[in-house]
Amino acid sequence: MEYSTIKIQDNLYYIGVNDRHTHMFENMWPLEKGVSYNSFLMTGEKNIIIDSVHAERFEVYISKIRSVIGDNGIIDYLIINHMEPDHSSSINLLLQAYPNMKLIGNSKTEEFIQAFYKIDTKDIFIKVEDGEKLKLGEHEFTFYKTPMVHWPESMVTYYEKTKTLFSQDAFGGFGTLDGGIFDDEVNWREHEYETRRYFTNIVGKFSQQIQGALKKLSALQIDVICPVHGLIWRKEPQKIISLYDSLSKYETREGVVIAYGSMYGNTEKMADILANTLSKNGIKDVLVYDVSKTHISHILANIWIYKGLLLGSCSYNNSLYPVMEHAYRVLEINKLKNHTLGIFGTYGWSGGGVKTLVNLPKSNPAYDFIEEVVDVKCSPSYEDFQKCIALADEMTKRIRA
Ligand SMILES: [Fe+2]
Ligand SMILES: [Fe+2]
Structure with a gap:
């Protein structure tokens, strides 16, 4: 099968693939809108691939490569910015197709290549250091390590000639590339949420390292960003840089997410009273989620950006409701x-829901925690509802302070 190839610049082609059939990213995060594994091919005296794709998509992938360099063309180098298998599980297959291909990465990349794929790297691996420049044919690249964005070996590759940054997971997003691959070819509003969900689910826990990477890369002029998931940024690269900057700084806006687990609807009643009170107080963004129905991946994407968080749970056999436990x-x-955090819930006999949830602010003292939790036996009474109203009032006051 022939694929029409997408040219990014002179000598640079998009050879990434869409994955619409995998249900869960990392077998954990739902992919209702799929995901793309982006890969790039630079042609010239030497043919160079920058980042590869999931081996499951190899048939499509190799067709795309061949449609650029022809059936008899060869790949000379593979630059490996990141070793998570969504970008590296094709390495062995690529080596079978192009036995003289050399692999480029840092010392940690090499360790992972050996450990994951049992490849003898002795004669085929070119090790690069942080800030090192490397000339491959007429093309010169510079490599910058970005550890823990997303893994220890993560690095980015900069192509100065066209001010293009190959950023691996950084600046990536969920969602397939449906037709358009560039930021100026699609409506960003359709992609913003899936990009935020990718950030909060996959790389957000490394926000401090992302801030470090942003600082390090701020010295570069960046005209084009080629991440390994989601859109290619050629018109407004600053837009995705700003989003990653804001999210990794934990910038929040006025609003409250209420996430609850409820077996018989009693904790849910409390969630509704909390939501009504917040609304009466003029909070316009109040998002209520039943954790049994909405995957945490979606809830987290909104928790991240709203300042208020109210967590509610029933108890289950003297401990936290298992769905809420996730x-x-x-x-x-x-x-x-x-974030400001408030806690509420119900219990039948010896508790467990609220009793466990209050450990969250202990594990993360950064929470502005409202100490007055509302813990109710079986179902809320009039007095309990008054306590919920007081909790919502306190939340309103704190997120507006
Ligand atoms: Fe990754
Ligand atoms: Fe990835």
């Missing part, structure tokens, strides 16, 4: 800053 664990991993 949400709790995800929040525990993501050490959110700049």
